[in-house]
Amino acid sequence: MATVQAEELAIEFPLYHASARSLKKTVLAAASGRLGQDTQHRVVVQALRDISFRLESGDRMALIGQNGAGKTTLLRALAGVYEPTRGRVRIRGTVNALLDPSLGMNPELTGRENVMLRGLYAGLDARGIARLEEDVRSFAGLGDFMELPVRIYSSGMSVRLAFALATAIRPEVLMMDEWFLAGDAAFLERARVRLEDMVRGAEILILSTHMMPIVEAWCTRVIWMEQGRVRADGPTADVLGAYLAADHAAAAAQQANAA
Amino acid sequence: MSALAPEHALAPAPPTPPPVVLDLRSGLGFAARQRSAVQDFAEALRYRRLVWTLGSLDIRLRYRGSALGPFWLTLSTAIMVAALGLIYSRLLHEDLHSYLPYLALSMVLWNFVNTLVAEACLTFTQAEMLVRSLRMPFAVHAARVVVRNVLVLGHNVLVIVLVLAIFRVVPGPGALLAIPAFGLWLVDAFALCLLLGAFCARFRDIPPIVASVMQIAFFVSPIIWRPGLLHHAAWILPFNPFYTLFEILRGPVLGNLPGRLVWASALGYSAVLLAAAWLLFVRVRGRIAFWL
Numbered sequence: 001m002a003t004v005q006a007e008e009l010a011i012e013f014p015l016y017h018a019s020a021r022s023l024k025k026t027v028l029a030a031a032s033g034r035l036g037q038d039t040q041h042r043v044v045v046q047a048l049r050d051i052s053f054r055l056e057s058g059d060r061m062a063l064i065g066q067n068g069a070g071k072t073t074l075l076r077a078l079a080g081v082y083e084p085t086r087g088r089v090r091i092r093g094t095v096n097a098l099l100d101p102s103l104g105m106n107p108e109l110t111g112r113e114n115v116m117l118r119g120l121y122a123g124l125d126a127r128g129i130a131r132l133e134e135d136v137r138s139f140a141g142l143g144d145f146m147e148l149p150v151r152i153y154s155s156g157m158s159v160r161l162a163f164a165l166a167t168a169i170r171p172e173v174l175m176m177d178e179w180f181l182a183g184d185a186a187f188l189e190r191a192r193v194r195l196e197d198m199v200r201g202a203e204i205l206i207l208s209t210h211m212m213p214i215v216e217a218w219c220t221r222v223i224w225m226e227q228g229r230v231r232a233d234g235p236t237a238d239v240l241g242a243y244l245a246a247d248h249a250a251a252a253a254q255q256a257n258a259a
Numbered sequence: 260m261s262a263l264a265p266e267h268a269l270a271p272a273p274p275t276p277p278p279v280v281l282d283l284r285s286g287l288g289f290a291a292r293q294r295s296a297v298q299d300f301a302e303a304l305r306y307r308r309l310v311w312t313l314g315s316l317d318i319r320l321r322y323r324g325s326a327l328g329p330f331w332l333t334l335s336t337a338i339m340v341a342a343l344g345l346i347y348s349r350l351l352h353e354d355l356h357s358y359l360p361y362l363a364l365s366m367v368l369w370n371f372v373n374t375l376v377a378e379a380c381l382t383f384t385q386a387e388m389l390v391r392s393l394r395m396p397f398a399v400h401a402a403r404v405v406v407r408n409v410l411v412l413g414h415n416v417l418v419i420v421l422v423l424a425i426f427r428v429v430p431g432p433g434a435l436l437a438i439p440a441f442g443l444w445l446v447d448a449f450a451l452c453l454l455l456g457a458f459c460a461r462f463r464d465i466p467p468i469v470a471s472v473m474q475i476a477f478f479v480s481p482i483i484w485r486p487g488l489l490h491h492a493a494w495i496l497p498f499n500p501f502y503t504l505f506e507i508l509r510g511p512v513l514g515n516l517p518g519r520l521v522w523a524s525a526l527g528y529s530a531v532l533l534a535a536a537w538l539l540f541v542r543v544r545g546r547i548a549f550w551l
Contacts, residue, residue, distance in 0.1 A: 081393065081548050086286070088284035089282075091282075092279075095279055109320070120309035121393060123305065124276065168274065170275050
């Protein structure tokens with residue numbers, strides 16, 4: 001029984017390389033409203049503010065919002081990369097967070113060594129790594145190239161390897177950043193089936209994306225983020241409708257301004 | 260999920276990662292932070308295969324495609340020891356037979372310490388990609404630096420063995436004392452990686468300062484020259500952590516067992532280092548990811 005829970009979660013990034021009183025800082029702070037000071041009067045960027053939600057088995061949640069709204073930071077905080085500046089994050093279950101497309105892909109290492117490293121990152125034992133290797137080998141279809149450095153692979157081959165690796169480890173809690181759906185990843189029918197298989201196998205899905213058709217097809221709940229806060233949280237149809245309406249309104253206003 | 264394709268049959272059962280129960284919260288007191296740090300170390304033990312693999316891949320990648328591989332290190336160390344030995348035995352009026360074994364041991368150990376300290380500064384900054392893309396004990400990154408440097412040391416030890424063989428220096432049973440001494444070195448090295456790694460991730464101008472400190476330490480410590488040359492000023496030596504830490508490892512191999520004072524100083528300085536590393540790590544562990 002997997003659960004993911006965030007309670008009044010806040011993440012703040014310290015800015016160490018400028019003084020709190022510089023002119024530029026004051027201007028920036030006024031412009032974005034997201035710079036603040038922490039308790040020790042250091043300048044911080046408030047990447048996430050006051051985020052609370054709870055996910056249980058069967059929940060499929062999408063994070064939507066503009067670039068810089070805090071979607072990726074929230075995923076990183078849920079994955080335990082950033083520990084809360086305020087609030088709390090609780091996760092129970094096996095976790096796989098697909099945050100960085102190049103993780104475990106060192107171009108100087110062979111395909112096989114990359115697979116082994118990825119298995120070790122995921123905390124697999126020797127048997128798990130053997131199965132991982134078998135799975136990736138059969139899906140990516142690289143044959144003898146598995147013994148050669150990834151550096152010499154064609155771009156198609158490295159995409160196949162990266163995709164096979166990322167989708168080979170099946171967790172209960174799956175976190176995916178949008179890079180994973182973008183571009184050529186959904187290229188083959190075979191790849192789509194495998195990806196959906198992993199998504200279906202997960203008890204909880206948290207997906208950060210701009211691709212609304214995917215949100216509609218996969219997700220039952222949507223959190224709309226704006227400037228590090230939750231702007232709306234609810235069933236897919238409701239939040240998505242509001243988001244798209246706001247998006248259209250903003251686009252229309254922009255056009256009116258331009259005209 | 261109606262829009263998804265029908266169940267796809269996979270031949271082998273796909274691997275699943277081990278389960279976690281993650282509970283991260285802000286505003287923890289010192290005792291709770293200490294527990295988190297202990298947990299970090301305990302989890303790092305589960306990653307020992309990863310530590311070993313990363314450390315040895317670092318070496319293999321550095322020398323992939325070269326004919327001698329890591330033995331280039333051995334060769335360059337051997338040449339340096341031979342060159343320095345010939346010059347400095349004249350300059351310092353030393354007898355080559357007793358000086359060269361001392362120098363070989365000192366230089367190999369110094370290379371280890373010097374590289375370790377330089378790389379300790381990069382412990383976390385160099386692992387930025389890993390730190391930012393998945394949760395992993397921070398001790399893993401520190402242990403990786405230690406493993407990598409011990410592997411390099413392993414190649415250079417050949418130079419010591421060779422020099423000892425040429426000059427027919429046979430270490431006595433007292434040389435066994437070098438084993439606990441090296442154990443202490445390993446613990447210190449790990450602590451140093453945590454300490455300098457965290458410090459340098461926060462303050463990026465520390466590595467050049469550390470490099471100059473190490474350069475000064477090289478000249479003021481008995482590495483190339485022998486401690487006996489100080490004559491009446493030798494009382495100052497036990498205050499130099501480089502001297503005492505070198506002496507507990509170097510002395511037993513060369514047949515002059517270090518005294519209590521030397522051991523006390525080595526252990527004392529190590530205790531200070533360990534305490535500092537522990538306090539800093541407990542305090543900043545959760546912040547390191549924000550600094551990268």
